[in-house]
Amino acid sequence: MTSQDLIGQRIKTVRRQRGLSQAQLAHPELSDSYVSLIESGKRTPTSAVLELLAAKLDCSLTYLVNGVTAEQMHDLELSLRYAEMALVNGEVAEARRRYAELLEDGSLAGLPAMRQQAEYGYALAVEACGDLDEAIDVLSRLRDSGDDAVADERSVAVVLALSRCHRERGRLGDAVRVGEEALLGPRRPAWNDGLVELGATLLLAYIVRGDLMRARQFAAELVAAAEMLGSPRATVAACWNAAIVAEHTGHGEEALQLIERALAVQSENGEPRNLARVRTESAILRLRVRPGEAEASRDVLLRAHRELAETSASTVDVARCDLDLAKAEIMLGHPEKAVEYARRAVDRLDDRTAALRAETRLMLANALLLASKQDEAAAELAAAEELLQRVPASRKTAAGWATVARVLGDLHEDEASVTAYHRALAGAGL
Numbered sequence: 001m002t003s004q005d006l007i008g009q010r011i012k013t014v015r016r017q018r019g020l021s022q023a024q025l026a027h028p029e030l031s032d033s034y035v036s037l038i039e040s041g042k043r044t045p046t047s048a049v050l051e052l053l054a055a056k057l058d059c060s061l062t063y064l065v066n067g068v069t070a071e072q073m074h075d076l077e078l079s080l081r082y083a084e085m086a087l088v089n090g091e092v093a094e095a096r097r098r099y100a101e102l103l104e105d106g107s108l109a110g111l112p113a114m115r116q117q118a119e120y121g122y123a124l125a126v127e128a129c130g131d132l133d134e135a136i137d138v139l140s141r142l143r144d145s146g147d148d149a150v151a152d153e154r155s156v157a158v159v160l161a162l163s164r165c166h167r168e169r170g171r172l173g174d175a176v177r178v179g180e181e182a183l184l185g186p187r188r189p190a191w192n193d194g195l196v197e198l199g200a201t202l203l204l205a206y207i208v209r210g211d212l213m214r215a216r217q218f219a220a221e222l223v224a225a226a227e228m229l230g231s232p233r234a235t236v237a238a239c240w241n242a243a244i245v246a247e248h249t250g251h252g253e254e255a256l257q258l259i260e261r262a263l264a265v266q267s268e269n270g271e272p273r274n275l276a277r278v279r280t281e282s283a284i285l286r287l288r289v290r291p292g293e294a295e296a297s298r299d300v301l302l303r304a305h306r307e308l309a310e311t312s313a314s315t316v317d318v319a320r321c322d323l324d325l326a327k328a329e330i331m332l333g334h335p336e337k338a339v340e341y342a343r344r345a346v347d348r349l350d351d352r353t354a355a356l357r358a359e360t361r362l363m364l365a366n367a368l369l370l371a372s373k374q375d376e377a378a379a380e381l382a383a384a385e386e387l388l389q390r391v392p393a394s395r396k397t398a399a400g401w402a403t404v405a406r407v408l409g410d411l412h413e414d415e416a417s418v419t420a421y422h423r424a425l426a427g428a429g430l
Contacts, residue, residue: 090314
């Protein structure tokens with residue numbers, strides 16, 4: 001039903017409840033035929049007519065337009081804000097529950113914009129809980145709904161999240177397809193902040209798919225678009241992800257210049273959580289490009305860790321920073337300290353983040369091996385293998401299996417190491 005049909009249906013229902021005929025409701029300002037057309041959904045009443053009918057029917061204008069009373073509208077808006085706050089604060093299970101309750105409430109039927117907002121938030125919460133298939137289903141319905149309530153900016157955000165979920169699920173072809181359809185189709189839109197952020201997500205899909213030449217070309221286009229727009233939001237998104245592309249394609253110093261530019265802009269204009277995330281990325285890039293500066297990178301990571309703790313960062317963000325600190329400590333020759341950070345990362349995560357949990361257990365196994373704790377390393381490695389077997393095959397899981405194979409080799413488990421290498425090759429599509 002359209003909103004026009006729903007309004008007509010509500011007017012008809014309340015009129016009958018009041019015991020009025022169409023002629024009685026219409027007199028003297030309107031004709032009974034006009035009221036009939038409104039009730040059948042064939043005419044859209046003006047705001048003035050709706051106010052008049054609400055007064056005649058002794059009901060609220062809010063009810064006629066949205067199907068809820070003013071009090072119900074207030075409660076729904078409050079519930080939506082609480083769900084959004086839970087999501088922003090990293091309380092993803094709580095956010096998922098609150099959004100689900102909202103969507104189960106029939107009151108949203110006549111509130112398409114609010115319903116769409118709740119569905120989008122629910123998809124993000126489900127994604128954060130690790131249920132990527134359900135998130136993809138919800139986001140795909142939102143994208144394909146053709147609902148006028150889906151504003152252009154939110155529509156781009158939906159496609160961005162959908163591409164990201166496909167990428168994390170290992171469906172790299174789908175991740176690229178949905179991004180390119182929105183950005184590079186025959187009716188290519190003019191660049192804006194949201195589209196640059198979508199382009200940054202598409203860049204990561206190119207990288208994971210191994211399409212580095214395309215990623216390099218598109219990164220240059222994205223940075224140029226951000227420069228043309230001149231907005232902090234576009235600049236951070238483009239430079240941040242172009243830095244990752246540059247590092248993957250062997251342009252380490254260029255990568256550092258790009259990430260430092262993103263960090264400088266974010267420091268002046270951005271919110272604290274993203275500032276800490278960009279700072280983390282700058283430190284880990286510097287760690288890989290300039291390993292001789294590992295101590296300085298570690299200090300930057302420690303600062304980012306403190307900043308994350310002071311913001312609404314999720315446990316996943318903090319766990320990733322713990323993981324990066326473990327890498328830095330290994331490079332500095334401090335395996336015991338690396339074990340400490342890796343254990344913290346493992347403890348912060350649950351099985352809903354199986355891929356990241358596998359990565360942290362692999363880091364812990366490697367750190368324990370370097371600390372000459374072979375038995376503990378073997379136990380962590382077994383836990384990592386069990387997690388990797390539950391994650392869809394992708395280049396990311398292929399890298400995980402390659403790490404398993406290397407550590408198994410160091411533990412002199414040669415046959416198991418060969419099996420892990422075969423799994424790595426399969427994950428990479430080879």
